[in-house]
Amino acid sequence: MERCACVERELDKVLQKFLCYGQHCERGLEELLGYVTRLREELGAAALQRTPLSATLSLVMSQCCKKIKDTVQNLASDHKDIHSSISRVGKAIDRNFDADLCGIVPAVVWESQEKQILVMAIIEHLYQQGMLGVAEELCQESTANVDVDFKRPFLELNSILEALRKQDLEPALSWAIFHRQQLAELNSSLEFRLHRLHFIRLLAGGPGKELEALSYARHFQPFAHLHQQEIQVMMGSLVYLRLGLKNSPYRHLLDDSHWTEICETFTRDACALLGLSVESPLSVSFAAGCVALPVLMNIKAVIEQRQCSGVWSHKDELPIEIELGMKCWYHSVFACPILRQQTTDSNPPIKLICGHVISRDALNKLINGGKLKCPYCPMEQNPADGKRLIF
Structure with a gap:
């Protein structure tokens, strides 16, 4: 934990410097644009009058050029400072983490059958993350036989998620209506939340969309017994439609966070419906490994120091029980x-x-x-x- 904290501190320093650098860059670019605009205006005026540069104009130009040069030098200096901070992060990682994990990972992992399981876990992760091209390339290079039925749910989910990120609700609504019965069995509120978001988009269109919003509100009727309060809030917002929702007590309805939430809700409910995990097995294993590896490396060092070579056989067991937290509890074990x-x-x-x-x-x-x-x-x-x- 101390090692992770040390690297985290260095990363925080880099992040803070990046934020400051971004602000400096923004101000510096605005100054540069101002100087360049002023130079263009002065030179343009002189060119139109076909007169040589006056002493005052020459002085102004010299001052602008000097300020431009100073601004560029300041930006370059800030960039060098960030580069040195990034280098310190790399050194902190090398100093605090042991790169030699050969003694921790058993060689059996790289045998044909186990290697194929690992490849399939990587392919599934790529499909689940929407990296379809990379997944297809890995399938070809690893000669993994991936069935079309295996790909289909991931392709469908990713296409709908991509549409939601573009604030297109139609594919998700069609999917939710088609699976209405199964979603109801899961006590899912996905379809209601999609209708709610569509209604809010109509409200954002202003007074011209009032009649259309009222007509669309009929979609809330099947959900009235479960979401009565939320429906009342949306109906109440119609009173302020002519004045503008942004300046009303209902401005929270226009928050962009609703789109992030609907993506998370769709992913969770769709995965539950299709029997998929929200997080891929690879990402779960990676997170568990980040917790377990430091402990296993310490145990390995103790075993080697005390010359107890037979304590850990590396097959299907660990030398100690490692607590991964409630997040990684999927079934009862003894x-x-x-x-x-x-x-x-x-x-x-x-x-x-x-x-x-x-x-x-x-x-x-x-x-x-x-x-x-x-x-x-x-x-x-x-x-x-x-x-x-x-x-």
């Missing part, structure tokens, strides 16, 4: 408190008579003389009395 391994179908969790739970492999290792003594309490019991738990 890690055996004895063997420190997550249970599987072949090694399920077993509940003992005393109520404690261990894995089947741990139970088999604890059997002594046909009897089992619970590792957490002194109760002796018959191993056959243990019952499998299903989460």
Whole structure:
């Protein structure tokens, strides 16, 4: 965490300098344009009069040229300062992060079957992010066999999202109406929010769109029992239509953030309807790896220092349990408190008579003389009395 904080501080410094540089550039360019405009006017006047430059005009021109030169030099100096800050970020990354991850990542990842899984995860991520051309190129170069049915939902979602980013509601509305029943089963408010946004666009058109907005308000009728208050707010805004919504208590309806929200709502509900995750498996794995790698590298260093080479086999287990936070909780899991391994179908969790739970492999290792003594309490019991738990 300290390493990340150090790099973050350097990035913050660069960001602040970029913001200042942008402001300086804007002011500098305005000054340059002003000087150039003034020079053009003076030279144009002199050219029309066909007279040589007066001493006053020559002085003005010299001053303008000097100011232009000083402004350019200041901008160049600021740019050099930013470049040095960016270099410090790179050095901070090199200083705080170990680039050698070969000891952390098992070689089995790059074998044919596992490599193909990784390639498919990258392809799915590219399709989900709308990078269709890159995904197609990767399919060809990796000879991955991607079915048309696999691509279709991503192509459809990305085309609708692209239209929403251009503030075109028609494709999303058609999709929502077609899937109305499935969206209702998910308790989705997507269709209402699309109609609401279309109604707001009509309001933004001014008094000339009043009748059209009133007519379109009939689309809200199926949603009245769930969104009564929001509908009332939109109807109330009609009172201020002739005065302009921008200067009314309803100006929040014109906020551009509504378009960002509708893109997020559509992505979430459409992915839920099609059985897709909102975040691609690759991005989730990457985020989990960012949390896990520093811990694993520290454990690896401890193992090497103490020469405990057999502690971590790299196959399907980690030497310790790593907490990734609630965001990465997708299903219930149980890690055996004895063997420190997550249970599987072949090694399920077993509940003992005393109520404690261990894995089947741990139970088999604890059997002594046909009897089992619970590792957490002194109760002796018959191993056959243990019952499998299903989460």
